[in-house]
Amino acid sequence: MHQIVTEIDIAASPERVWSILMDFPAYPQWNPFIRSLSGVAKPGEKLRATIQPEERRAMTFRPRVLKAADQQELRWLGRLGFPGLFDGQHYFQLTALSNGYTRFTHGERFSGILVGVFISSMEAATKAGFVAMNAALKDRAEGEARDGSMHSEPSH
Known part of the structure; x- marks a missing residue:
């Protein structure tokens, strides 16, 4: 198994961040x-996702939703070929922080017999993609908060 995990703190409520996700x-x-x-x-439904890490070609796949907990977590399982070959469990987790912010954790757990073959060629681009998405999510959530298009959170 191999895992990529990224985190960012966003000056917006979990409700706001979840609504964007x-x-x-x-x-x-x-x-x-x-x-x-x-x-x-x-859970159990299939999504259609197209990802495009920077300077890579786009890939479209049909992951199955494993968990969708309102304002907490979205998790899906994508597979290359048959189960156990190259599986990716992708997740977004939201944690409310005491200051009214949200900690956004974005990661993926890779497993299967081909992980060792593919991970070194894809890890840097995948992690960079996660970081870029996290920053864009932060900008969108915080930008809309600044523009007054949502209620401001009380400070603690």
Whole structure:
């Protein structure tokens, strides 16, 4: 197994961040890594995702939703070929912080017999894609908060 994990703190509520993550049709407008996402975020459902790490070609796949906990976590499982060959469990986790911010954890757990073959060639681009998406999510959530298009959070 191999894991890539990134984190960013966002000056917005988990509700605000979650609403952006769940607005799949808007992904092409702001998301530099997951260029499109469609489907229903409900366990057992299949999504259609197109990812494009920087300077790589786009890949479209059909992951199955494993978990969709409101304002907490979205997790899916994507596979290359058959189960156990190259599987990726992708997740977004939101943690409310005491200052009204949200800690956004974005990661993926890779498993399968081909992980060792592929991971070295894809790890840097994948991690860079996660970091770019995290920054874009932060900009979108905080920008809308500054513009007054959402309620400001009370400071603690």
